[in-house]
Amino acid sequence: MIVHPELRRAARHARRPLLAATLLQGAVTLTYLAQAVLLALALAGLARGDTGRLPWLLAGVLAVVAARAELALWQRRTATRAGARARVALRDELLAHLGRLGPAYLTTARAGAVRTTLVDGVEGVDAYVSRYLPQLLVTLAVPPLVLAVLVVVEPRALLGLVPALLLALLGPRAWDRLLAARGKEHWDTYEGLGADYLEALQGMPALRAAGAVGRTRARLEERSAALHRATVAKLRVSLVDTGITDLAIQGGTAAAALLACWSAVTGSTTAAGTYLVLLLASECFRPVRDHAREWHAGYLGVSAADGLASLRTSVPAVPDTATAPAHWHTPPELSFHSVRFTYDGADAPALDGVSFTARAGRTTAIVGPSGAGKSTLLALLLRHHDPQEGRITLDGRPTTEYALDSLRQGIAVVSQETYLFHATIADNLRLARPDATDDELTRAARAAGIHDEIAALPDGYATLLGERGATLSGGQRQRLALARALLSDAPVLVLDEATSSVDERREADIVRELLNEVGGRTVLVVAHRLAAVRSADRIVVLDAGRVDAVGDHTGLVDAGGVYTRLVEAGRAHRGELAA
Numbered sequence: 121m122i123v124h125p126e127l128r129r130a131a132r133h134a135r136r137p138l139l140a141a142t143l144l145q146g147a148v149t150l151t152y153l154a155q156a157v158l159l160a161l162a163l164a165g166l167a168r169g170d171t172g173r174l175p176w177l178l179a180g181v182l183a184v185v186a187a188r189a190e191l192a193l194w195q196r197r198t199a200t201r202a203g204a205r206a207r208v209a210l211r212d213e214l215l216a217h218l219g220r221l222g223p224a225y226l227t228t229a230r231a232g233a234v235r236t237t238l239v240d241g242v243e244g245v246d247a248y249v250s251r252y253l254p255q256l257l258v259t260l261a262v263p264p265l266v267l268a269v270l271v272v273v274e275p276r277a278l279l280g281l282v283p284a285l286l287l288a289l290l291g292p293r294a295w296d297r298l299l300a301a302r303g304k305e306h307w308d309t310y311e312g313l314g315a316d317y318l319e320a321l322q323g324m325p326a327l328r329a330a331g332a333v334g335r336t337r338a339r340l341e342e343r344s345a346a347l348h349r350a351t352v353a354k355l356r357v358s359l360v361d362t363g364i365t366d367l368a369i370q371g372g373t374a375a376a377a378l379l380a381c382w383s384a385v386t387g388s389t390t391a392a393g394t395y396l397v398l399l400l401a402s403e404c405f406r407p408v409r410d411h412a413r414e415w416h417a418g419y420l421g422v423s424a425a426d427g428l429a430s431l432r433t434s435v436p437a438v439p440d441t442a443t444a445p446a447h448w449h450t451p452p453e454l455s456f457h458s459v460r461f462t463y464d465g466a467d468a469p470a471l472d473g474v475s476f477t478a479r480a481g482r483t484t485a486i487v488g489p490s491g492a493g494k495s496t497l498l499a500l501l502l503r504h505h506d507p508q509e510g511r512i513t514l515d516g517r518p519t520t521e522y523a524l525d526s527l528r529q530g531i532a533v534v535s536q537e538t539y540l541f542h543a544t545i546a547d548n549l550r551l552a553r554p555d556a557t558d559d560e561l562t563r564a565a566r567a568a569g570i571h572d573e574i575a576a577l578p579d580g581y582a583t584l585l586g587e588r589g590a591t592l593s594g595g596q597r598q599r600l601a602l603a604r605a606l607l608s609d610a611p612v613l614v615l616d617e618a619t620s621s622v623d624e625r626r627e628a629d630i631v632r633e634l635l636n637e638v639g640g641r642t643v644l645v646v647a648h649r650l651a652a653v654r655s656a657d658r659i660v661v662l663d664a665g666r667v668d669a670v671g672d673h674t675g676l677v678d679a680g681g682v683y684t685r686l687v688e689a690g691r692a693h694r695g696e697l698a699a
């Protein structure tokens with residue numbers, strides 16, 4: 121009988137259907153009691169040789185059975201609705217919270233574990249809410265009612281029933297803590313296995329390339345064996361629990377039957393009373409038996425409750441309390457003002473005193489060697505983290521003053537790791553703007569240099585893509601993601617190594633075409649390869665978390681320094697490739 125606060129909270133979303141399901145469950149149980157009473161009266165009549173009322177009593181039994189079938193169906197439907205409501209509300213809440221937690225959360229949590237919590241954990245809550253909770257309430261209400269009836273009929277029967285009921289209900293409570301601990305152990309192992317499998321599946325090409333498939337399989341087998349051990353340990357405790365309940369039920373029923381027979385022999389009760397005790401004693405334990413059965417259905421929810429609570433209460437890396445909408449009428453100016461940011465646990469800041477301005481409606485490039493802080497700078501702009509010092513402004517207003525969702529919608533990002541979905545090319549493009557016309561799709565695809573390739577496919581824009589766009593080349597995926605970003609109305613466009621998989625000959629053309637197409641938006645381009653940034657209005661050179669220089673391509677080359685070294689390194693690299 122574990123009522124975890126997280127599960128109680130989830131049940132609140134379905135208060136009304138849950139109450140209806142509980143009342144209906146109570147009504148189903150009452151039909152068993154009515155059937156017992158009718159049968160006791162019929163049997164007592166038979167014992168006396170009085171069969172006059174027998175047809176009516178048996179007709180009554182049939183009516184009760186029919187009513188129960190109807191009520192049980194209704195109860196199951198209502199309970200399913202209650203479970204679905206709790207499940208949907210909880211999943212929506214968790215998904216919305218995950219959105220607030222942002223990508224920063226997934227640098228510490230494992231995607232597979234989050235998936236297990238969101239899918240299997242929430243399903244467990246459904247079973248707990250729809251099956252276990254109504255039965256628990258009925259179990260607490262019905263046996264006292266039966267005892268109250270039996271007090272009137274044959275009080276001595278209570279001598280057997282009350283201790284047995286107490287043992288059946290309270291005995292297993294001694295195991296609750298152990299049961300909860302085993303459940304948590306089982307859940308943690310299950311979550312870990314889910315995370316390992318997802319990682320292994322996603323990383324299969326890397327595992328193959330490293331010759332690590334066998335080792336990974338062995339690790340997964342060991343994980344599976346650990347899950348099996350955790351399941352058996354959990355079952356063992358659960359079976360002790362069930363065993364005590366069964367023992368109490370059998371013992372209590374037998375004791376009540378013996379006491380009823382004793383009453384009949386001594387003549388202290390009527391025949392009807394004896395049959396009533398015999399039949400009601402068994403009915404008294406029916407809810408307890410059903411409770412034990414439903415407990416197993418709801419146990420997954422109990423095991424997952426801690427994981428659900430910890431996901432739901434995880435604190436986002438940045439607060440989302442501001443309300444200003446990021447609806448700029450003209451493209452905004454973007455400025456970093458003395459921004460300093462150090463990752464948790466890092467010794468040195470990733471950005472230190474970074475100041476620059478990306479002019480409204482112009483293209484600004486951010487370049488710098490690996491580890492210079494380019495990705496960190498973008499993560500701060502999108503508020504995946506907030507800087508410890510300094511501020512970032514858009515249209516003169518600190519980013520912290522905009523509502524987070526609105527801010528992120530106002531900035532379209534195309535990153536090196538594109539994400540395409542198992543849907544048609546057109547659907548993938550329309551993610552950015554569901555109401556985009558076919559002409560607009562074509563125009564965006566043309567600007568991103570992918571239209572001709574799409575048009576050459578047998579199904580054109582209706583071509584179904586593999587998961588994560590697996591049926592396309594890396595360069596094609598990037599160009600589709602570019603087209604998607606072009607379709608969005610976001611006034612700020614961030615291209616983070618967005619053309620790194622496109623061959624260098626086409627890169628300069630695509631970037632030029634792209635910048636024509638986005639004309640009027642504030643664009644930030646981050647790229648290693650300088651062909652992608654040469655045409656930017658302004659280039660900011662980052663080095664070791666600081667701004668080394670700001671200028672245009674020619675000025676920066678003339679000035680020497682980090683930018684010149686990057687240009688030379690690029691030339692040397694191209695030379696090596698050509699050789």
Ligand SMILES: Nc1ncnc2c1ncn2[C@@H]1O[C@H](COP(=O)(O)OP(=O)(O)OP(=O)(O)O)[C@@H](O)[C@H]1O
Nearest residue numbers: 227463466470488489490491492493494495496497
């Ligand atoms: N999540 C993190 N936790 C701790 N340190 C981090 C984290 N992410 C990045 N860093 C560190 O911050 C510094 C800047 O990294 P960042 O990824 O911003 O550089 P970058 O210029 O984008 O590099 P690259 O061009 O290789 O992508 C590096 O020293 C990096 O090791």
